[in-house]
Structure formats: C-alpha cells, structure tokens
Amino acid sequence: MGDTGSKRTRQDRRPGGNDVARLAGVSQKTVSRVFNGESNVSADTRDRVLAAAQTLGYRPNGAARALLTGRTHRLGVVALGTSHFGPSSLLVALERAARTINYALSIANSFEDDPSGLAEAVDNLLAQGVDAVILSEPVDDGDEPLVVDVPVLTLGAAPVVHAPTVLSVRAAEGGDAAAEVTRHLLELGHRTVHHIAGPQRWWAARERLQNWQDTLIAAGAEVPQAVEGDWTAARGYAAGKALARDPGVTAIFAANDEMAIGVIHALHEAGRSVPGDVSVVGFDDIPVAAHVWPPLTTVSSDNAELATVGLTYLVDFLNNPDSPPAPPPKHVHNLVVRASTSRPPTAGEEAHRA
Template identity: 40%
Template sequence: MPQIDPPRRRRVSMADVARLAGVSTQTVSRVSTGYSGVDGSTRRQVLAAMKELGYRPNGAARALKHGEFKTLGVMLGSLADTGSGRILESIAAQAVLAGYAITLIPVQAPTRSGFIGAFTRFDELAVDGIIILMKAQLLDEVGMALPPTLPHVVVVDSDISHRYSTVDSDHAEGVRLAVRHLLKLGHRTVWHVSGPEQSAAAIRRAVAWRSELEAAGQTIPPLLHGDWSARSGYVAGLDLADRPGCTAVLAANDQTALGLLKAFQERGKDVPEQISVVGFDDIPEATSFIPSLTTVRQDFAEVGRLCLQEILHQIRGEGSRRTQTLVPAQLVVRGSTAVSRACGTATSGSPPSASAG
C-alpha cells in the first residue's frame, strides 16, 4: 500500500498571532519589528501568542523598519584550502559577535551563470552585503560586475590594485622575510616551488621572491610550479634533490613543504644539514613535521576580523568601497632551516632578528 505523506503544516501568519492575542495585525507588526510605541502588557500578550504558535517574524519586515537584514552573504570557491577555511571561521565568529548571520553559497564552477546564480540567490535571501572568498579576477574573466547596491569585500587570492575592496595577507612581505632569512644563513640562492600559475597569491609570492634575489644580487634559479598540494611538492623535491646547487627552498605553502621533506628524505638529503626548507601559512601541524617547519605565518583570524569590520563599515556608510588592507606576515623559525655548509658548520637556527615559534 503506497505511503501517503502527511499534509504540510501551514506557516503561522501574523493574522494568526493577532487573533490569538486579540490585537490588530498592525500591533503584531510593530512588536515584531521592535517598535517601541506598544504598551508593555500588550507587547507581552503578543510575544506570548508568538511563542505559543511558533511564529517567526519576517526578516524583510524588520529590515524595512531598521534598514538591515542582519545577514551577510559569503561566496567562495572551495573550503579545501587552508586560508579560505580559517578565514571563514573567523568571519563567522566575528559576525556572531556583531549580531549577524552568515549565508554561505559555494560557486564550484567560476562561470558567468554560476556567479549570476549566486548573486540572484543572495538577492532572494536578502543580505546586507557580500564577502567573496575567491579570486576577484574571475568575475572580470566572465564579464560579471558586483551588484552596485550591495557593500562588498573581496578577501582571498585577489589583486590588491583591483577595483573592489580587499583584505588579504601581505604575501610579498612574507616572502621577503623568508628569502632574507635564508640568504643570511649563507645560502647562495633560494629555489622556489610556487602555487598554481593562475593564482594571484602565488604570482605575488613569485614576483617578491624574484625581486628579493635580484635586490641581493643573487642568481635566480628556474621557478618550479606546483598546485598547493603535498604531491606537487614531492614531485618538485625529487627534481631539486638531484640539483647539486640547491641548498635552500621556499615552498608555496606548508603542504608543498611537506612533500619536499618527504622527497628529500627518500633521496637521502638531510634537512636542514644539506637543504633548508621554508613553508608558508603556519598550519597547526607545522610543528609536527620532521624536522619542525620554518614557515611564514599568515594571520587568517585577523584577515577575517578586518574583513567583517570593513563590510560593516560599508553597510553603515562609514567606509570607502575601494579600500585595500594588508595584514602583516611573520617568519616563524623552527628546525627546517640552518646555516649553509658554505658558511661553516651547519647549525639550526637563525639571526637574532627572526622570530621563533
């Protein structure tokens, strides 16, 4: 015998509350939107009726009264990478403190139809602003413009000279700190295994790496491209292990560095006695690598906090729609870097000016 689904329960309306409370729908509307000109006993009567019926005030109605929906949209491409996940976590925590909810919409395929669908959905859900955790240039590549009536912040993997407001880590400064650290340890040059060629962050890091070596008058080795993964670091490491002039490597991120360490171990290259390795991100597991990883720390929590702060400023009309904010990076020196053999006995450590962690 076929199973019959129970009838769907009708959503409780404002008129239902008004009938139970013995008041007009206008009075219920005033209570639900926070209007102060309602008698105390009447207010309590209406709230009691709302509770009994399970009525939820319409967010759009509250927005008409107060000018805000108290909801922010977050568009992102993936949560798989370290930065997006940790920045999103910070944004969500800060939003709660500010009294806002988060509506998350992933855009798996960065196509025009994908972006239109996401923006349309945000419009239907009535958000006060949109935070985009993906490369801003993708919008231009498909001919998309952000809705002009919505405040917005573009956060991760974006060109800071772009026409949208951005909050991001200072990738270039982080790379400069890493390269200078390795050169001070006596390494003649620094090899670099970069992130994907289409990544704005990877491009900025590669440009900073090349510029720092040029400024120091050092030879610039060929750039090796990776994809942020340990696998790509492993493949690059097998190549670098066979290059006699390679004594120092800057990895695109800590996952890439993990792959390098595995390849060097398999090829009998001791880290840091023969090759020094520096990562980027400072993931929680970096201290558990063997050896513990010297890396560039990105303050993802601060990026998220400033991102939320910036979009709230825009919503309240307190800020510009084209601000660029860079969060400083920090070099954290651990056991994967050491003085080059060309300078004498290899000892783990760093100049006094570097920070330990």
C-alpha cells in the same frame, strides 16, 4: 523537479506576526516593532508580545522581510572547492564573523575542474539573493572579467571584476610575509632561495611569487626559476625531486605547507637532510606543520582578523554607501620558525655529501 508540494493549508502553516498579535492583543505592526527592537514600545506590551511569540513558537519570516526590504542579510562567498587548510579555515572565520554581525553566509564553490566555474558560482549566489559577494581567495578566470550586480569584497589582491562597488582588504604594506620568509633564509646565510609557487591564477600565489622575487633582487641575490605547483603535496614532491638533484639548492620556500611537506619527502628520499643540507619553509601553518619531520618553519595567518575586518568594512558600506572611505585593515602574518630551517651547509659538509 518533481515537487509534490502544494499550497499549505491553514492548519500546517507556521504562526505569523498576525497570530502573535491576536494572542497578545496588539496589532501585527507592534509585533514587528518588538522583533526589530524599535524603541517606541512600552515594556508591558513588549513582554506580552514576547510571551505570545514564545507560546506559538513564532519566528520572523526572513523571506517576507527580504521581499519587503530588498535586503536579504545574506552574503555570498565564492570559495574554490578545495579542502586545503588555509582556505577552509578562512571560511570558518568568515562564517563566525558574519554571524556576530547578524548576517547569514552562503558559500558557492568554484571547482577547478569546471572551466566556467567562477562565473557559475557567482551566478548561483546572485540567484539566491545575496546583498554582496565576497571573493575569499581571488583567482583569475582567464576568461572575461566577472560581472556581478552587487557590491564585491575581495580578500587579498583584487582581480578584474565589474561590479557596482569593489572593496578590497589586504595586508598592510611592509608586513609582507613572503618577503619575510625570503629574508629569513638569506639572513641565515643562504646565497639564494628557490621558490615553489602556487597556481598563478590565484592572486595570493602571484603575490608570494612577486614578493619573493623582489626580496631576492633587493638583496642582490640570484633569482632562480620558480616552479609552479598546485598547492598539493604530490606536486611539491615532484618539484622536490628535481630540486634534490641540484646540489646548489640550499633553501626552498614553498607557497604552502602541503607542498613544503611534499618537497621534504622528496629530499629525504634523495638522501638530502632537512635542514642539514636544505632548508625548507612553508606557508599557512597547517595543524600538522609542527609535527612532521622536521617540524616545519612556516607562516601563520590571523584569518579571524582578516574576516572580521573585511566583513565589518563590507557591512558598513552596505549600511551606508558613502561614509567611511576605507578603514585601514591589517592582516597579520607571523613567521613561525621551527626546525626545517638552519644555516646552509659549509663547503666541507657539501663536499662530504657530494
């Protein structure tokens, strides 16, 4: 990289703890104490130091601190480079949670179009020097297991990772959302529920598929072949076209809202009414979900809760590797019933359409 950057001169260099110390008439060590909130500093000294720092525009140098302590106070998040609402609102929640506990966040995206993307993203984070890595939307890379030399936190299901420690935060048992969606549709009277799954390298997508299937089996319903989508409305639309041709389909559960909207688009085009002929449910409760036609029944997630619980868990561990075994984090999902679901058409109605 064609850097011209040469060594800084005495003049343009930012003020350091020594400059503040000189101005306040104390030692550099005392300045350090003040800025770390240590207790044994007299109120008078503290005030003088803070005043001097204010005057000089002093900021503690994070690099020096990191060099000395070996801790960067930075967490790395591996994201997937998608702008889908679910993942990106989770990132926002993570940043917010990190800031409140005084940690910085680095995000590295693993792009779908790059085969070695995951490992590369992790490497990038490790090169930056992070205290831990968070897999915000765990996926399988297909290839070798991920190797990380700092603790790892996974939100949701955990893929295979080689790391000194792997922590995991996931929804409490029983409160499973995909199962709830499936049950909701069955209770409305649908014989079975079709599923448009997310890409199966995503653990979240796998879980939804699994829970959907388990619920159908538990209810003694037939388990139709699921279709694998890629989270996009376009793929949902394609899948919807196929499903629209099958008059036996009366209920569809899409693994996210975008695919659900694509499905509805296809159903409309095929002249099938939603929810008159077919009920559709999405997942994520994206902002437009309430305003598409018909307003979409979906599942909203409390990402703030997930982020807070996850980060607290992780940072507690970093500060004290052996005390709390595992706080019971609960990730709240809520079924939001809107207008895209209803009872299945009666035999008469079906005949009328056919």
